[in-house]
Amino acid sequence: MSNIxxxxxxxxxxxxxxxxxxxxxKPGDILNIGWYCSDRICQMGKAEKPAxxxxxxxxxxxxxxxxxxxxxxxxxxxxxxxLGIQPEDRVCxxxxxxxxxxxxxxGILKMGGIAQPLFSAFxxxxxxxxxxxxxxxxxxxxxxxxxxxxKILDKMPYLKHLIIVDADPAxxxxxxxxxxxxxxxxxVEHFEIHPTYAESPSVLHYTSGTTGQPKGxxxxxxxxxxxxxxxKWVLDLLDTDIYWCTxxxxxxxxxxxxxxxAFSNGVTQCVLDAxxxxxxxxxxxxxxxxxxxxxxxxAIRSLMKxxxxxxxxxxxxxxxxxxxxxxxxxxxxxxxxxxxxxKPFLDTYWQTETGSMMITNFPxxxxxxxxxxxxxxxxxxxxxxxxxxxxxxxxxxxxxxAIKPGWPAMMRTYWRNEETYKKKFQNGWYLxxxxxxxxxxxxxxxxxxxxxxxxxxxxxxxxxxxxxxxLEHPAVAESAVVAKPDFVNMxxxxxxxxxxxxxxxxxxxxxxxxxxxxxxxSPLAMPQEIEFIENLPKTRSGKIMRRILHAKEWGExxxxxxxxxxx
Amino acid sequence: MQEVIKAYVxxxxxxxDTELTNDSPLISGGIVDSFSMVxxxxxxxxxxxxxxxxxxxxxxxFDSVNKICALVKEYVK
Numbered sequence: 345m346s347n348i349x350x351x352x353x354x355x356x357x358x359x360x361x362x363x364x365x366x367x368x369x370k371p372g373d374i375l376n377i378g379w380y381c382s383d384r385i386c387q388m389g390k391a392e393k394p395a396x397x398x399x400x401x402x403x404x405x406x407x408x409x410x411x412x413x414x415x416x417x418x419x420x421x422x423x424x425x426x427l428g429i430q431p432e433d434r435v436c437x438x439x440x441x442x443x444x445x446x447x448x449x450x451g452i453l454k455m456g457g458i459a460q461p462l463f464s465a466f467x468x469x470x471x472x473x474x475x476x477x478x479x480x481x482x483x484x485x486x487x488x489x490x491x492x493x494x495k496i497l498d499k500m501p502y503l504k505h506l507i508i509v510d511a512d513p514a515x516x517x518x519x520x521x522x523x524x525x526x527x528x529x530x531x532v533e534h535f536e537i538h539p540t541y542a543e544s545p546s547v548l549h550y551t552s553g554t555t556g557q558p559k560g561x562x563x564x565x566x567x568x569x570x571x572x573x574x575x576k577w578v579l580d581l582l583d584t585d586i587y588w589c590t591x592x593x594x595x596x597x598x599x600x601x602x603x604x605x606a607f608s609n610g611v612t613q614c615v616l617d618a619x620x621x622x623x624x625x626x627x628x629x630x631x632x633x634x635x636x637x638x639x640x641x642x643a644i645r646s647l648m649k650x651x652x653x654x655x656x657x658x659x660x661x662x663x664x665x666x667x668x669x670x671x672x673x674x675x676x677x678x679x680x681x682x683x684x685x686x687k688p689f690l691d692t693y694w695q696t697e698t699g700s701m702m703i704t705n706f707p708x709x710x711x712x713x714x715x716x717x718x719x720x721x722x723x724x725x726x727x728x729x730x731x732x733x734x735x736x737x738x739x740x741x742x743x744x745x746a747i748k749p750g751w752p753a754m755m756r757t758y759w760r761n762e763e764t765y766k767k768k769f770q771n772g773w774y775l776x777x778x779x780x781x782x783x784x785x786x787x788x789x790x791x792x793x794x795x796x797x798x799x800x801x802x803x804x805x806x807x808x809x810x811x812x813x814x815l816e817h818p819a820v821a822e823s824a825v826v827a828k829p830d831f832v833n834m835x836x837x838x839x840x841x842x843x844x845x846x847x848x849x850x851x852x853x854x855x856x857x858x859x860x861x862x863x864x865x866s867p868l869a870m871p872q873e874i875e876f877i878e879n880l881p882k883t884r885s886g887k888i889m890r891r892i893l894h895a896k897e898w899g900e901x902x903x904x905x906x907x908x909x910x911x
Numbered sequence: 912m913q914e915v916i917k918a919y920v921x922x923x924x925x926x927x928d929t930e931l932t933n934d935s936p937l938i939s940g941g942i943v944d945s946f947s948m949v950x951x952x953x954x955x956x957x958x959x960x961x962x963x964x965x966x967x968x969x970x971x972x973f974d975s976v977n978k979i980c981a982l983v984k985e986y987v988k
Contacts, residue, residue, distance in 0.1 A: 854953070
């Protein structure tokens, strides 16, 4: 029997109080995620249980019990407090998937700070716009990533501390830099955890939109309630599980389910801080005896691409339950996983703003390959008409996914951007920006985004950001960026570019532009294909018509071209 | 060829003073990620005037300078 038991019964009798009671939380109590993920588990008698088993790219390994998690997060919290960092200051985590990232996250929350995790592959421009928007006080990083911060330090007078977790003692620290070595630091046994409450801010995750700069999604400590319960009911976490969430905590899955959901449930979680290879992943599952595996369609399709033969080299019988997140999981991938692992990957649908799972497939539920599943108990979700914002009364019609606000992990605002936040609501519904239909059994079927945002490997990329970066390249006159279909990543970035006089499109220029964007923004924002063209399609008022370029890439009808400039 | 490829990898993908050998793990070691592999493949194709089929450009085949050299040599005429 799974943790959720009967889905229909749970829907009928649902109340978020179920999670509150399991966590011994009463409204009005102090609520600190850092405490719930470490001290509380120790108090439950699991202090010596392994919490985090970490493996690096060279096979080196570190293990931390829940008591280690408690002590080290206390130590980091104390270190930050001693630096003068105040509650609600933003503290950025800019690291690879090393233990300091996971434990530092809890330490920031314990001292009342707001954790701002950023993907370590971000280039200096991507890093700057996010730190600038958040007016970040401190950044915790590794020496390998410090040069990117140093490059933009002069533009950030508000950034008071650059904390390096693996500083070379032989090299002098530079302006505003401070060294913190978690392993060598004297452990703080008793730490006064900052008394945060349900609505105290906890995490600031950045996400991209079609226009404008990335938005800082503000979450609060009460998010724990739905992150804990969805981990328990959907990921079906058991006390005996060895859990592997492959997501990087630079993205929301890596914090909601790679830190909060896992540790608040007291399970043992494994982390592999190494690049992708099918052999290495299967070896990791075999060696660590992974039983619950939460991954992403891009990774699953990469494994499919690697073939079935490699699977036969490994004993993967420890796998008990599989789930997927980040982008729609195609039916072929579900069927393939049933064939090779003997169980399907269950698709889960949610996003940075929702903070926890919204529409998912559940253990024990009939799986329809390719479907998103059904709303989590307590989540009221439907599909509405894009014009009237009224729910459809018939099944099968394609419209906007709409969710009734009010679940615990719902974002509270976009940081310093309340206006955009308000636009996410229409007619009393929260609109995630995706389209789907609902079948006659209540299953949701994903159709696509409702905007131009590119979902590549489960990460959202703003065409605006890429276009802006392209325009900074000396050869580029104009640019338009759209999604291009891709087997592994679902979508990749494609750029259409016109060149300034004196420049000619060539293979070398193509590569130069790719690398330019990669370093400025990030590898996933790098156009995987660049097409040099004479003119971009524009309206008579001069607006670039991305939809024409998009339709061309996807083999779709171009539609109305009456406003096209040269039509 | 090894030196040319190694120099390019260091210039484009190594962020600090990490030392790179011809056997250093590039993909599994996290130096080059799967998205960046596309630009590395493009460099090899431009430099050696070859075309590497997508199904041969695997993380395993790109995992070190030596492995990349072996792959490139298959396509250089």
